[in-house]
Amino acid sequence: HAGLLGLARTARAEAPGSRRSHVDGAGLSAAELVAVASALPPTEPEAVAGNGGARVPRLSRLDAPPEGSSGVGGLQLLTGGTGGVGLLVAKWLGDRGAAGLVLASRGGRVAPTERARLASLAGCAVRAAACDAAEEAEVRRLVAWASAGGDGGARLAGVWHAAGVLADGLLRSQTAQAFRRVYAPKAVGGWGLQRASAASPLEACVLFSSISALIAGGAASYSAANCCLDATSALRRAGGLASSSVQWGPWG
Numbered sequence: 001h002a003g004l005l006g007l008a009r010t011a012r013a014e015a016p017g018s019r020r021s022h023v024d025g026a027g028l029s030a031a032e033l034v035a036v037a038s039a040l041p042p043t044e045p046e047a048v049a050g051n052g053g054a055r056v057p058r059l060s061r062l063d064a065p066p067e068g069s070s071g072v073g074g075l076q077l078l079t080g081g082t083g084g085v086g087l088l089v090a091k092w093l094g095d096r097g098a099a100g101l102v103l104a105s106r107g108g109r110v111a112p113t114e115r116a117r118l119a120s121l122a123g124c125a126v127r128a129a130a131c132d133a134a135e136e137a138e139v140r141r142l143v144a145w146a147s148a149g150g151d152g153g154a155r156l157a158g159v160w161h162a163a164g165v166l167a168d169g170l171l172r173s174q175t176a177q178a179f180r181r182v183y184a185p186k187a188v189g190g191w192g193l194q195r196a197s198a199a200s201p202l203e204a205c206v207l208f209s210s211i212s213a214l215i216a217g218g219a220a221s222y223s224a225a226n227c228c229l230d231a232t233s234a235l236r237r238a239g240g241l242a243s244s245s246v247q248w249g250p251w252g
Contacts, residue, residue, distance in 0.1 A: 001026070002231035003187065005046070006213055006224035010171050012045060013217030025049035071097035074157025074203070077146045079104045079133045079189055085208065085251060086162045087114050094121035099154040102146055104131040105163070125152045133163035133189030134180075143196035158204035159197055161229070163189050164222075171220040179221040186225035190232045198241065207233050207245040214247055 001024045008022035021037040028036070028049060036049040040056075047054040076093045080086045081103030087110075090101050101124060103110060108130025110118070118126045127150065131142045146156045163185045169178065190207050197205065212219050213226035226247070233245035 002227045003183070003224040006216060006227035007171065007220055008045070009214075009216035009227075010218075010220040010223050013215075014171055020045065022046045023049050023054075072158070072204075073097055073099060075100040075102065075146060075150055075152070075154040076158040076160065076204075077102045077104065077143070077156060078160045078162060079131065079139075079193070080161070080163035080185075080208075081105055082107065082110050082114075082128060083162065086160075087118075089160055089162060090118065090126070091121070093158075093160075094118065094124040094126070098124050098158075100125040100127070100150060100152050102127050102129050102142075102150060104129045104133070104142055106130065106132045125154075127151055132185075133161070133192070134184035136188060136192040136195070139189060139192035140196045143193065143200075147197070147200055156197075156200055157202065158206070159193055159202060160204070160206045160208070161186075161190050161193055162208045164208065164225075166219070166222055168219045168222075170218060174220055182219075182221035183225045186222075187228035190229045194232050194236060198236075198239075202242050205233075205236060205241065205243040207243070209233075209245045209247045211247045211249050 005022050008020055011020045021040055022045065023033050023037045025033050025036060036047060036054050040047055044056045047056050072093050076098045078086050078090055081090060082105040086103060090103055094101060108128050110128045129142060131138045133139060165182050165185055167178065167182050207229040209226040209229040210222065212223045213230055216223040230245045233243040236243035
């Protein structure tokens, strides 16, 4: 359902005069879903339906929690770890006391200049690892290795999913190949991390979503993938597991 939500938001943004609704109603019949959608006013294109009726989404202000004073410990695993955003997060984690960093990417290599910067992190072992986040088997092997302590024996304490590919394009111009190229690293990668780490007592599981999940248009596959990350994070929290999904705006 989450990916379809992103596509529905994209369709409405790209064709604002059309009427496209998205009703999440697990367990309801097709006829019941159509009835709920038909009953929605034009100003409410989305709803979550159940036996208790339909609920519509609302944004609310959330105060930022106070930053903890205990710092970061253990081994921290980052997908997309050798890219610009991943390296920023790696440095941030290292400065706050991470015992080790695993920077995963398809190439599994860190540029020499960035290696020099990461080498300055006192007491933090940094390792690059080759892993395609779009391939669940590779994600599973990587998490199993990290859960066993990696090279240094530190406990896996955090997972940070920053892998992603951005390729803008209108919904009507999408092909299956182009869609998967953007969708898989984020959505499949996030779900693979959830499945592989669900039994691990993580202190942090942070998924790097995007504001495009909420304000869609011009990036159908990217919006769908980020909606999946938001849903994966919500699923973890509902199960009592640590998780956050951050809808980042533009980086720069």
